[in-house]
Amino acid sequence: MGVGGPDRTAFEWQGNWKAFLPIALTNGLLTIVTLGIYRFWATARERQYFWANTRFIDDQLEWTGKGKELFFGFLIALVALGVPLFILNILVSRLMLSGQGAAVGIITLIIYILLFWLIGFAIFRGLRYRLSRTSWHGIHGGSDEPGMRFATSYLWKTIVGFLPLGLLIPWASTRLFKERWESMSFGPHSFRADPRWQSLMKRFSLFYILPTLAAVLGGLALWKGGDDVGSVGAGVAAAGLIVIFFYIALPIISLVYYAAYARVTVGSVRLAGLEFAFTARSVDWLLLGLGNLGLWLLAFFIGLIGALTFGGLGALLSQGDQMDPIVAMATAGSSGFLIFLSFIIPLMLVGPFIRYRNWAFFIRHMEAGGEVNLEELTQSETAALRQGEGLLDAFDMGAV
């Protein structure tokens, strides 16, 4: 079966926000009333919707993961991480009390190295879990690797990437992309990926060129200012430059670099007769980011308007002189509750709708070409994972 074409792309996002809204609303409600425990089931419901509205060639994807397995994965991670950390904590407090600062430093360093290793492990396990729960035409993906090797590689490559002033970060991240994707498979076929870090260096050099340029320009301005050196004006200008650099220039460079990273890495992925591509340009990423920011602001303002409305109503109602104190209390209580609700409901919807936008963005810019042989695409024989991405969740990295 041929894949993709000028009139019909291989991937298509078919969801719409009105159909997603009831899912997001009820997920928010149930997450609140269960003190957050429902969020595992909420994640499963969200993904079921995202996957079921993502068409690949002639059929939608299916998410087969369950809330229960995410929950148990989280519990396992909680115990596996929590118990050793608790014991180490007692040990460290004892060492601190006896003034052995060096030993505390060494143990803390070991803990951080271990946590770093675990982050690599979690990334691998998360990807493996998601592929194993992604089904298309009744066939799912997975991996037979446990992820320990990737975690070790993640640890040292990330450190090596940062050491020479960060110059090797593109090399480290593309190598790690290759390592984790080439350990994955879908049906009987292994993924292939060989992103070239060289293609990223031009954009990565912006991280060095722009700050240097800014410093030179700043220096020049100060020099030209001559007598004014150290004056209020120069101080304000310097502060302005720093703010512009950290809040505008740096995020934009990161975005420009990340756009290239996504194009290069995803564009190198192959699966049997299929080739993948990712078409989002920097400006698309910028619009995505601005849209997500806009969602936050929108939710905040809707919440504010609601809160002011109910607050004003409450104040109006309680102005009567001969008001029964019980009625007054009930009025204050219910208007307080309504203020709380009018804030919490819009803010509660921001997270799900940002994930919705991110997923739709990802699918809209995914492309694939080549051939799929359905007869040869037989069921994956990878070992079934029993629990979800608990570790990723424990590190608060479980986006989408």
Place this chain on the structure above:
Amino acid sequence: VTGTHPVWHYDGRSAVRHQATITYGPQGFEMAGDGMAFQSHAWADLVYRGEKREGAIYGLKSDAGWQIGVPDPLPDDLRAHLPKPQRYGGFIDKVGLVPASIALVIISAGVVFGAMKAPEVVAPLVPMSWERAMGDAMVGDLGGRICETPESRKAIDAMVARLGSKGDPVEVNIANINMVNAVALPGGKILIFRGLLQEAKNADELAGVLGHEIGHIRNRDVMVSLLRQMGLSVLLGGANSDMAGALNSLASSSFSREAESEADDYSIKLMQKARVSPDATAGFFDRLSEGEEEMGQAAEAFSYLSSHPMSEKREKAFRQSKVSGAQHTPVISAEQWRAIVDACANDPDVKVGDDLLF
């Protein structure tokens, strides 16, 4: 046979999509289609798998890969046979969203209440030997910063004996740390800091503070505080997954205002029984409160936030506990008091510990 309906089918072995027709009756259905073997299944073996754009998909209990998709619209008699759709999961689908939410709110409120109250109930049940082992692991010998001479040891023991608190033995030590404070630690350990001894004018002043810390130990406040922090971190772990942060807060423990007041009451009772004058302790708090008076009303407001009752209120409590006509004697002799105060100076191999990391 009651009817027929088109379905699509994946066998879970290859990705080939089959177009098929099911012929269904009250017990089950038969399925035939292009390039596939004739199949027959009971309704009871079918499970709901999810919703797709064309219709719901169903799987088989015994075969994880097998699925059929049933395109909408469904005839009513077919809908009646198919498994019910799962929306929210588990029992919520059975009882309905609103009743389930109300029930969950009640359960959650109970869990929060339990988590707040449970430590006070559970703490007395934790064997003292466990708490002692934890205390030893956490505190050790303070890196050699405990001040002790044979005389100071005897004097402290004499003071504890005079106060005569019943229960497991408490272990009182002087720490060579310049802070005006004393702490109760897990396992019946009490540390008196050097700074407190320098601030105190006589042994009776120390007796009130010591009684207070013994009160914390007898009330198992240390264990309550440890358990509360643990419970809190687990609860927070449910809502927000920054476990490292939650676990770190375990290290720093403090007691509630009620626990502090009760420890004062305990101290006052010990002193009354032992016929030690509470005036000295009251005077000690009076001196401490001078610093607070300068802050005036701010201090009053602040005392509701901080865990220790304001020194002025504590002073009053101790002052008013004096029974008129009671005969008081100093808690220990003047020489014994000197031995305690000078313990850090006279201990040849004690280390100075002001660089304590907490």
